[in-house]
Amino acid sequence: MLNLAALAVRHQGNPEHSAQPLFRSPILNGSVVLKHRLRMEEAELFDGLTRTATKLIVPFDKTDLALGGRTVFVGEKGWIPILEELRGGADEMIRDVEVLEALDQLPSLDPFLLREHLKRRGYEVSSTHFDISQGDVDKMQRFVGGEIARLIELAYGGAGAGGATSRLVEALLSSRTDERLEPLRLTLQLEGESYREGIFSWKGFLYYKWSLNTLWPKLKEVLIEVMKLRVLGPRDRELMVLVDETKLRLRNAMEAQVKSVMGYLKTYDSVFQQLTEGNATAFRDFLLASPEMFMSLGEGAGTLSHVATFWRYRFPEGKPLMAPMGEVLELLQDFEAGLGAEQHPMSYAA
Numbered sequence: 001m002l003n004l005a006a007l008a009v010r011h012q013g014n015p016e017h018s019a020q021p022l023f024r025s026p027i028l029n030g031s032v033v034l035k036h037r038l039r040m041e042e043a044e045l046f047d048g049l050t051r052t053a054t055k056l057i058v059p060f061d062k063t064d065l066a067l068g069g070r071t072v073f074v075g076e077k078g079w080i081p082i083l084e085e086l087r088g089g090a091d092e093m094i095r096d097v098e099v100l101e102a103l104d105q106l107p108s109l110d111p112f113l114l115r116e117h118l119k120r121r122g123y124e125v126s127s128t129h130f131d132i133s134q135g136d137v138d139k140m141q142r143f144v145g146g147e148i149a150r151l152i153e154l155a156y157g158g159a160g161a162g163g164a165t166s167r168l169v170e171a172l173l174s175s176r177t178d179e180r181l182e183p184l185r186l187t188l189q190l191e192g193e194s195y196r197e198g199i200f201s202w203k204g205f206l207y208y209k210w211s212l213n214t215l216w217p218k219l220k221e222v223l224i225e226v227m228k229l230r231v232l233g234p235r236d237r238e239l240m241v242l243v244d245e246t247k248l249r250l251r252n253a254m255e256a257q258v259k260s261v262m263g264y265l266k267t268y269d270s271v272f273q274q275l276t277e278g279n280a281t282a283f284r285d286f287l288l289a290s291p292e293m294f295m296s297l298g299e300g301a302g303t304l305s306h307v308a309t310f311w312r313y314r315f316p317e318g319k320p321l322m323a324p325m326g327e328v329l330e331l332l333q334d335f336e337a338g339l340g341a342e343q344h345p346m347s348y349a350a
Contacts, residue, residue, distance in 0.1 A: 001034040002109040004129075005062040011128050020126040022118075023096045025087035032057040033103060036073070037310060045076040051334045052306070054104040058086050074104040099123060106299075107306060107338060110211075112204035113298025116291050127200070132207060137173050143210045144169045150276045172203060188284040198287040204294060205268045208301055212261065215301075218308040219258065223251055225315065226332075230322040239325055246332040253339040254307065261300040264293055303338045311335075 004022065008030045011017035021029045036042075036055040043050060053076070059069035072082045080097065084090050102121055106113060111130035118125055132140070145165045152165045171180040181199065185191075190198050227247055231240065268286070275283035314331065315321055323331070 001032065002103070002114065003032050003133075004028070005030050005032055005059050007129060007131070008062055010131075014128065016126050017128040020124050022125050022129050023087075023099060024092035025089075025096055027058060027087050028056070028096055030059070030062045032059065032069075033100075033109060035108060035306075042073070045073060047077060050075070051330070052338075054100065056083070056086070056100065074100045106302070108298070108302030110207070110298060110302065112200075112207060112294050113302065115200075116294040116298070119291075120295075127196075132173060132203070136207075140173060140207070140210045141166075141169055143213065144173065144206050147206060147209065148172075151272075172199070172206075187280050188287075189280070190284060194288060197291070198284065201287040201290045201294075205265070205290065208297055209265055209268070211305070212265070212301055215305055215308055218312065219254065219304060222308050222311045223254060225311070225321055226251060228321050229315075229328060229332075230320075231325050231328055232322040233324050235325065239329070243325075243328055243332070246329065246336060250332055250336050250339070253336060254304070257300050257304055257339055261297060261304065264297045264300075267293075303340075306338060307335050 007017070023029050023031075034055050034057070036053055038046075038051055038053055042053075046053070054074040055071060056074065057069045057071050060067045070086055072079050072086060076082075083097065083100075084093060087093065087096060098121075099118070102117060102123075103109065103114070106117055111132060115125075115127075115130040148168065149165055152168060167180055168184075185195050188195075188198060229247070231243060268290075271283050271286040314323075
């Protein structure tokens with residue numbers, strides 16, 4: 001989810017935030033954008049088969065989302081006139097449509113993947129739009145402290161390292177450039193925009209390591225449970241063969257995606273180890289080049305997170321692993337498509 005409404009409230013009066021907005025429309029810059037698994041009646045809003053869509057919500061009150069708001073799905077039938085009405089006119093609308101279509105291409109809206117995706121398309125958007133949420137920052141504090149403890153020990157020595165770790169973690173996760181990171185900047189020999197890019201990249205890898213660290217146990221459960229999923233009700237022999245084949249392909253695709261994501265993180269771990277051993281140049285060069293890795297890493301993490309999260313939503317812990325034939329095939333094929341696995345052309349007609 002991209003909560004522009006919360007960002008608008010947080011950065012009210014911040015000229016940097018307003019100078020380079022995500023959307024041209026001030027109304028859309030106070031909206032909420034999220035990835036949404038379509039319900040059956042919602043899927044009928046689209047031409048062709050669509051399972052997950054990008055939903056735009058314009059809240060009635062940015063400070064109280066519980067009051068609800070007006071909505072539109074990107075790409076639904078006739079969505080352009082609806083969007084024009086929501087945003088309050090057609091002025092500079094083309095860019096807002098293009099940005100929404102760019103967001104629709106992403107599997108998730110995490111700040112690092114989002115930032116790189118927009119940057120590659122030439123959109124200049126203030127870095128304030130890519131803050132890590134305060135809730136995630138709070139959860140990341142201990143994990144990041146453990147990750148960089150060795151670096152702090154080398155920089156500050158044994159005495160006072162605990163306090164130094166807390167201060168550096170806070171500075172590193174801050175949305176603004178912090179003077180407390182000045183010794184690191186000097187060590188890495190970075191200046192200006194290169195320094196800001198480098199710190200952003202470092203924060204990105206720490207973010208993905210943290211989020212995937214919490215995701216692995218959930219994925220292990222899915223890998224086991226997907227093979228135990230049973231069809232409820234009438235069964236067709238040919239369709240049952242298709243279900244079994246799709247289960248195997250899905251499991252293999254998940255394992256391949258995990259291996260790919262782990263490969264990126266191992267590369268980061270390797271160069272960070274070099275930093276703790278005194279090779280700051282290798283770490284600096286990696287940080288400056290690493291945004292190129294964010295697209296693959298972020299997309300991989302996003303699709304895996306979607307699988308694990310929706311699986312547990314559909315099959316709560318302790319509940320039976322069974323569903324009707326149509327739902328089983330739709331669910332498995334949705335996950336398989338998201339992971340980029342080759343699909344069997346046959347599908348189930350309810």
